[in-house]
Amino acid sequence: MPKKRTLKDLKQIAEKLRSDTGCPWDRDQTILSMLKYIKDEVDEVAQAIENADHANLREELGDVLFQIVMISQIAKEHGYFNLDNVVSDIYDKIKSRHTWVFGKDKAKTPEEAMAMWKKNKAKEKK
Numbered sequence: 001m002p003k004k005r006t007l008k009d010l011k012q013i014a015e016k017l018r019s020d021t022g023c024p025w026d027r028d029q030t031i032l033s034m035l036k037y038i039k040d041e042v043d044e045v046a047q048a049i050e051n052a053d054h055a056n057l058r059e060e061l062g063d064v065l066f067q068i069v070m071i072s073q074i075a076k077e078h079g080y081f082n083l084d085n086v087v088s089d090i091y092d093k094i095k096s097r098h099t100w101v102f103g104k105d106k107a108k109t110p111e112e113a114m115a116m117w118k119k120n121k122a123k124e125k126k
Contacts (some may be wrong), residue, residue: 014073038067
């Protein structure tokens with residue numbers, strides 16, 4: 001049985017690819033140059049969803065995830081942020097916006113949940 005890989009393993013691959021002993025193409029990439037690739041991968045995710053192609057969807061989600069890891073690695077090298085910051089930020093955002101799940105608000109329908117999400121988002125933006 002193959003070893004289960006983690007996000008930490010993926011971060012290590014990105015670090016290696018960007019290192020002096022890594023891949024020249026990967027080392028040459030910038031946050032801006034990665035824009036095309038992440039857009040392409042998101043389009044492929046959309047296509048897999050539209051086609052209900054779940055096997056391909058799994059693969060394409062992995063491709064998007066690796067784009068996020070690589071862009072975060074480049075950002076880390078420039079001192080902007082790192083992948084752990086990205087994970088922490090989205091964790092906090094999702095938790096703070098779902099106050100009917102993690103707080104005291106009530107939402108019994110999808111419409112109520114969406115209205116509460118928008119209200120919580122607007123509060124954060126102030």
